Amino acid sequence: MAKESELPAQTFRLQGASCAGCVNKIEGALQKVPGVDEARVNLADQTLTVRGGASAETCVAAVEEAGYGAEPVRSSERELREQQRAEEQRHYHQLLWRSALALGLGLPLMAWGLLTGEMMVNTLAQQLAWGAVGLLTLAVLVFCGGHFFSGAWRAFRHHNANMDTLVALGTGTAWAFSMLVVLLPQLLPEAARHVYFEASAMIIGLINLGQALELRARGRTSAAVEKLLQLQDPTARVLRDGREVDIPLEQVQKGDRLRVRPGEKIPVDGQVLEGSSLVDESMLTGEPVPVKKGEGDTLSAGTLNKNGTLLFEAEKVGAETRLAQIIEMVKNAQSSRVPIARLADKISAIFVPTVMIIAIAAALVWFNWGPDPRAAHTLVVLTSVLIIACPCALGLATPMSVMVGVGKGAEYGVLVRNGKALQQASNLTTLVVDKTGTLTEGAPKLTDLDTDGDADELLALLASLEQGSEHPLAEAVVAAARDRELELLPLSDFEAITAHGVRGTVNGKKILLGNRKLMQRENIDIAAWHERANELADLGRTAMYAAVDGDAAGLIAVADPIRDDAKAAIARLLRLGLRIEMLTGDSSATAEAVAQQLGIDRVHAELLPEDKEKIVGELLKKGERVGMAGDGINDAPALARADVGFAIGAGTDVAIETADITLMRSSLHGVANAIELSRATLRNIKQNLFGAFIYNTLGIPIAAGVLYPFTGALLSPVIAGAAMAFSSVTVVSNANRLRFFQATEEQ
């Protein structure tokens, strides 16, 4: 009997099990299921572990029969990944073995042929010797290349042909011809009694070797997703009955309370209940500075807790966490199609049968009109054409580059929706940028306070007045007073005068705050402040006059500050050859001032939200290829209308779902990174496609013997095999070069 530890264990999550009685009932129900050796319920975790050969469905049915609910706990993405790695490793060794065996026979045979030149069958002894070699070769074809033959046969039955078909036909023909020479040499003219067993064995060996190398190189193409998966630890520390228990990550449920210590990774998404700490979120946002987290703040799975201990409640687990969604999105994008590959796709659909026809046609030409020994030439041409043609290089050219490019993007906090978005981002001509939240912080701040009297006193009065207002500018005034730790005074008689400003009584004083119209209405003389107000407006700031008890008291200005890195990012985008247009709902003066500081010369100001989409539409009509960058909150229609919508900041789930490219980091540098990366990826794809096309369009005619008149020799099938095996490795390796992509910001 197998030991307990060797039996497969399945874990289920239980619903409705709450007491010790339930445990007995569920365990009892499962004991009756055939194939169940052991069933154990863990009430604290609400899990059920079953050992034995019973299927998951029957176990679930048994639990449901007993009146509870159960669902299998999916093994984690990471575990699956590890299993796949192990499987790949096994396959890799298998391929190496097959290759070594086949080359072990092929190389000595080839050396014999080259050194002695005796590959002819003329005597009985030669017939016997080569017959034995032929049988050995057959063994190699079966053991090392059997999968090519079975694959070719299966495909054939489905009216399909693939690489296996070409390899099987090529090596099979060479072997069959050689066997014919061995068994019935008299059928052929003396000069054509040549055997090609070494070619069959070498080709099988080389192609297995090529596949092994390709497998290795491919493993590296998914390194980015691997890195994301490693952001999560396999276990989490959950509080159960007042104790801390380490449980597998998959068993953490919504509402669980978890503790993370300094230096540990946050296991799931949640909200802080207790404690405060700095959390490094750079892996998700690209933002290098750790963020301070305290009670009520949200935490994301995969981020790193730096210096404090946090107690938090799980809100999203498993596939719902932001990290899991990012991984899912990256994986989807990595396998999506790029429009540029359409031609390659069409060609690869008809490639193999076409090559078969070319091979037969070329062979017939050699048979009818070629020089002697015709039979041998015919066979060499037939085999070489079949073997040298490589549908793999063509098929791999784009997917491999997209895989690496999209993965690299994730490392930069650039999430690409699909291959189409990647391609379109590479050839944009115009970038439309929403000002608020993209070029500026999106939260106005108090920038100036000019008064003849005490500045703090005036600010305290104005902030006290503005605490009644909900206007965004009012928030800036109140926040400034808080920053200076000024005490807010009680407010009475508050009134908001639309399009003018606000008034009220604070501490017995009548306060007014608003624009020139308000002051004129109230007959307050503001001539002394007029010039200063104009200066501030030129700087793009919104100036407001303040009056206390009927006299002008000063001027305050509020502005939405420009982001620190906006100027450098705009400069990068201009260097990339993009035309930049700024959109904003602000007044022209403010907009122009911001644009001037950033070096943007095209500005559309005083827009309503729906105008943004119209402007994008007009640009598209003019034939521009338009990218639109915004925060995805009120510019979603414009983002959707543009060729490529860049959602900056990834604040909202909606943005992730609708944007073509989502930038985890709140910076326009992300757009520049995305465009540079897409250009690098498309360049890589073009190199690969070009290489694969050139390889096949040169390789096939050469194998068909077009160079014979010049060189006097045909391409050896062995060389054709080597070329074919390494062409696909070259494509994958070239795609891997993209891993070294660096954005200009970091150089």
Added chain:
Amino acid sequence: MLALLINGVGLLLIAAILWWFWLGPQRQKAAAVSGGEKLQILVKGGVYEPDRIRLPAGSEATLHFRREDPSPCAEWVLFPDLEVSAQLAVHSDTAVKIPAAEPGEYPFTCQMQMYRGTLVVE
């Protein structure tokens, strides 16, 4: 005589290739999935089996791909027109959700288009 025979065989082979792969009747049996039924597609030796799948229009469906081919070609299945893709685990079932679609034919392939199948939504 021999030359004639060989030329004849060669031309016949070309005709047979044209007929078998492109022109001839594609005698494929389509497997249909209706609600609640589990359809398994075997991914092995360069072929999806079955390679023609019928689905009712306007409703979601789940296809179960069982990959028995460890070579990397078989690793992904793509439905380009439906923007669906999935990474297939070796020697196990991978469920692939197909969104509700308009009637029509939707090809599905591996990354390199060596594995090919057709989804018929009707």
